[in-house]
Amino acid sequence: MDTFNYTYSFCFNKDEDIVFNLAIDKHKLLVYNLSPDNHSEWTRLEHNKCKNCSLLDEEYCPVAINLEPIISKFGNKRSYDQTNVEVQSFDRSTSCETTLQRSVSSLLGLVMATSACPHTVFLRPMARFHLPFATDEETIVRASSFYLLSEYFNNDNQNEFDIKLEKLKESYRQLHIVNEGLAERLRTVVEKDAAVNAIILLDLFAKALPYSIDEALSEVNYIFTQ
Amino acid sequence: MYRIMLVDDEPNILNALNRLFKREKDFEIEIFESAKEAIKRAQVTVFDLFLSDYRMPEMNGVKFLSEIRALQSESMRLILSGHTDLDALLGAINQAQIYRFVTKPWNDYDLISTVRSALEYRNILVENRRLADTVRDQAEELNKRKTALEKFQKAHPTLVAINWAEDGSIVLDDQLIRK
Numbered sequence: 001m002d003t004f005n006y007t008y009s010f011c012f013n014k015d016e017d018i019v020f021n022l023a024i025d026k027h028k029l030l031v032y033n034l035s036p037d038n039h040s041e042w043t044r045l046e047h048n049k050c051k052n053c054s055l056l057d058e059e060y061c062p063v064a065i066n067l068e069p070i071i072s073k074f075g076n077k078r079s080y081d082q083t084n085v086e087v088q089s090f091d092r093s094t095s096c097e098t099t100l101q102r103s104v105s106s107l108l109g110l111v112m113a114t115s116a117c118p119h120t121v122f123l124r125p126m127a128r129f130h131l132p133f134a135t136d137e138e139t140i141v142r143a144s145s146f147y148l149l150s151e152y153f154n155n156d157n158q159n160e161f162d163i164k165l166e167k168l169k170e171s172y173r174q175l176h177i178v179n180e181g182l183a184e185r186l187r188t189v190v191e192k193d194a195a196v197n198a199i200i201l202l203d204l205f206a207k208a209l210p211y212s213i214d215e216a217l218s219e220v221n222y223i224f225t226q
Numbered sequence: 227m228y229r230i231m232l233v234d235d236e237p238n239i240l241n242a243l244n245r246l247f248k249r250e251k252d253f254e255i256e257i258f259e260s261a262k263e264a265i266k267r268a269q270v271t272v273f274d275l276f277l278s279d280y281r282m283p284e285m286n287g288v289k290f291l292s293e294i295r296a297l298q299s300e301s302m303r304l305i306l307s308g309h310t311d312l313d314a315l316l317g318a319i320n321q322a323q324i325y326r327f328v329t330k331p332w333n334d335y336d337l338i339s340t341v342r343s344a345l346e347y348r349n350i351l352v353e354n355r356r357l358a359d360t361v362r363d364q365a366e367e368l369n370k371r372k373t374a375l376e377k378f379q380k381a382h383p384t385l386v387a388i389n390w391a392e393d394g395s396i397v398l399d400d401q402l403i404r405k
Contacts, residue, residue: 080281101236192281193308
């Protein structure tokens with residue numbers, strides 16, 4: 001199995017530690033499902049299906065089945081509970097003392113990006129270079145840079161090079177609709193708000209990037225105009 | 227200008243809301259990560275609208291907005307929450323008397339529209355109260371004058387008695403005047 005791996009370890013003061021070992025196919029950039037058998041009802045494609053979902057034949061939502069084992073651990077936890085998280089990749093580790101909603105958000109972001117949802121495909125190259133707990137500024141630079149690089153590799157006709165990032169804007173608009181659908185789906189199964197709020201935090205960026213592009217990425221302009 | 231307070235323990239959400247609301251030229255925004263700090267501020271400054279998260283570490287949104295209601299009853303109060311249960315909804319309606327319960331993730335356009343309609347509703351309430359006060363003041367004034375007139379009529383019945391003819395004209399009776 002040619003994979004790259006991430007281990008997310010959540011340490012709590014009172015509760016037991018929670019650990020997820022993610023294996024991501026190096027070529028397809030798809031995460032291996034952590035519990036491939038017996039999916040819950042809420043993971044069915046038709047259960048609160050996203051408004052922009054283009055899948056027809058799948059029985060289950062590809063994002064929901066990958067999130068299922070994570071939601072089963074965090075569905076009854078509060079968003080503002082503190083946790084110490086360590087993310088171990090093949091060659092380094094990153095740790096952070098933060099709220100549960102932020103740390104789960106980082107994990108969900110990686111899992112969503114490496115799931116077989118047609119609206120998260122554009123995020124897969126970024127997932128290959130996953131940056132846990134990235135700031136908005138880091139994510140703006142990463143999202144726009146990765147997009148321009150994908151245009152370089154995938155666009156044979158250089159005249160149609162999308163230098164204004166119009167297609168990226170549209171991708172994030174569609175991602176916002178997916179986030180809304182997922183939050184709606186999760187609300188039907190979770191008891192507390194940590195997991196839903198983790199999606200909400202991811203969605204903040206999905207909503208902000210189109211505006212940021214409209215304003216010529218002014219937040220990060222200073223880095224490139226020295 | 228409308229003065230609006232935003233309260234959420236998650237700074238990223240607060241910043242995103244702040245960015246969104248600041249695009250509205252007639253909104254003056256103050257943001258708070260702590261509900262306790264927000265209450266302290268509301269004790270000294272009047273706000274038109276409060277938008278609060280529901281689940282917060284110091285106190286939940288219903289408790290926070292109930293305290294705000296006691297301080298500023300004319301304010302509009304809204305809850306913005308990712309996850310809610312029936313208790314939260316009942317508390318929000320019965321205790322905090324909120325205007326709307328908005329779910330996260332929000333749609334920018336819908337959220338601003340909801341806030342605008344809350345502010346319009348508040349304007350109507352304030353205007354209604356002002357008109358009701360005016361009507362009450364005028365009714366009091368009218369009563370005072372009526373009482374004075376009745377006193378005067380009692381004291382001087384002939385001075386204010388008017389003799390109407392059948393066709394609606396006033397009959398000037400010299401004899402009556404002389405009396």
